[in-house]
Amino acid sequence: xxxxxxxxxxxxxxxxxxxxxxxxxxxxxxxxxxxxxxxxxxxxxxxxxxxxxxxxxxxxxxxxxxxxxxxxxxxxxxx
Amino acid sequence: xxxxxxxxxxxxxxxxxxxxxxxxxxxxxxxxxxxxxxxxxxxxxxxxxxxxxxxxxxxxxxxxxxxxxxxxxxxxxxxxxxxxxxxxxxxxxxxxxxxxxxxxxxxxxxxxxxxxxxxxxxxxxxxxxxxxxxxxxxxxxxxxxxxxxxxxxxxxxxxxxxxxxxxxxxxxxxxxxxxxxxxxxxxxxxxxxxxxxxxxxxxxxxxxxxxxxxxxxxxxx
Numbered sequence: 001x002x003x004x005x006x007x008x009x010x011x012x013x014x015x016x017x018x019x020x021x022x023x024x025x026x027x028x029x030x031x032x033x034x035x036x037x038x039x040x041x042x043x044x045x046x047x048x049x050x051x052x053x054x055x056x057x058x059x060x061x062x063x064x065x066x067x068x069x070x071x072x073x074x075x076x077x078x079x
Numbered sequence: 080x081x082x083x084x085x086x087x088x089x090x091x092x093x094x095x096x097x098x099x100x101x102x103x104x105x106x107x108x109x110x111x112x113x114x115x116x117x118x119x120x121x122x123x124x125x126x127x128x129x130x131x132x133x134x135x136x137x138x139x140x141x142x143x144x145x146x147x148x149x150x151x152x153x154x155x156x157x158x159x160x161x162x163x164x165x166x167x168x169x170x171x172x173x174x175x176x177x178x179x180x181x182x183x184x185x186x187x188x189x190x191x192x193x194x195x196x197x198x199x200x201x202x203x204x205x206x207x208x209x210x211x212x213x214x215x216x217x218x219x220x221x222x223x224x225x226x227x228x229x230x231x232x233x234x235x236x237x238x239x240x241x242x243x244x245x246x247x248x249x250x251x252x253x254x255x256x257x258x259x260x261x262x263x264x265x266x267x268x269x270x271x272x273x274x275x276x277x278x279x280x281x282x283x284x285x286x287x288x289x290x291x292x293x294x295x296x297x298x299x300x
Contacts, residue, residue: 005254007258008183009182009183009186009187010186010187010256010257010258011186011257011258011260012184012185012186012188012258012260012261012264012265012268013183013184013185013186013264015184015264016262016263016264019263019264019267022180022184022267022271025180026177026180026267026270026271026274029172029173029176029177029180029271030173030177030274030278031173032169032172032173032176033169033170033172033173033174033176033177033275033278033279033281033282034173034278034281035169036155036158036166036169036170036172036173036282037166037170037281037282037285038281042165042166042296045169
């Protein structure tokens with residue numbers, strides 16, 4: 001029912017709870033714009049774009065994992 | 080042991096590094112009349128102050144303000160103006176893609192100069208698409224409330240009367256013309272649109288001050 005009522009652009013996407021699924025798309029588009037300006041080798045553009053997007057996703061995943069460990073585990077070990 | 084005569088130049092020895100000697104002489108500024116015992120042809124090109132154009136070592140940049148204005152008016156168009164069509168198309172794809180993704184995820188509600196001015200400061204750098212989205216949001220989807228007369232979006236359960244005011248419509252009221260986005264969807268959408276503006280800022284700066292080495296790609300500099 002929620003999807004039937006969804007109106008693109010007028011309503012937010014019904015992804016509550018799985019917002020993280022948008023991260024790869026954001027990382028890829030961001031890398032696409034950044035590498036379009038910064039790359040010195042236009043012939044390697046897509047490879048560099050994918051590499052930067054992968055680095056962003058990996059870094060955000062590790063940061064999330066670190067935050068989770070800090071909040072869920074580390075505080076239990078505190079005196 | 081003979082003392083060296085200060086008026087005579089030391090003999091160059093074979094184990095001295097001509098590049099380091101040239102750098103140290105220029106860095107200290109001492110003995111300005113003394114020329115290093117090397118010729119420019121012996122020094123690697125990247126150690127010279129003027130490196131050959133069209134190499135990654137060439138840090139010189141041009142100044143093209145028109146390209147910057149065009150890049151602000153249409154993302155990627157500044158690079159197209161410089162003759163870098165492929166770079167321009169890729170900038171446009173990335174910036175427009177991020178902005179469209181933000182609108183899709185968070186809805187039009189994420190572009191709001193009145194309620195989220197700091198987010199909009201970044202989003203506005205996308206150019207006319209962001210300005211148009213904000214205009215549409217303010218002009219078409221916000222109405223004055225009957226009690227406070229402040230302009231805002233009608234919430235679920237409220238209707239816009241024929242006189243143009245927001246009033247309580249009861250539980251059977253139709254859905255508002257635009258739903259407000261809340262929580263993480265609003266944050267992700269706002270972030271994506273603002274990132275689009277930040278990326279276009281990088282493209283604008285690159286279009287205003289393009290590296291001269293882009294001549295090798297066909298840039299008109």
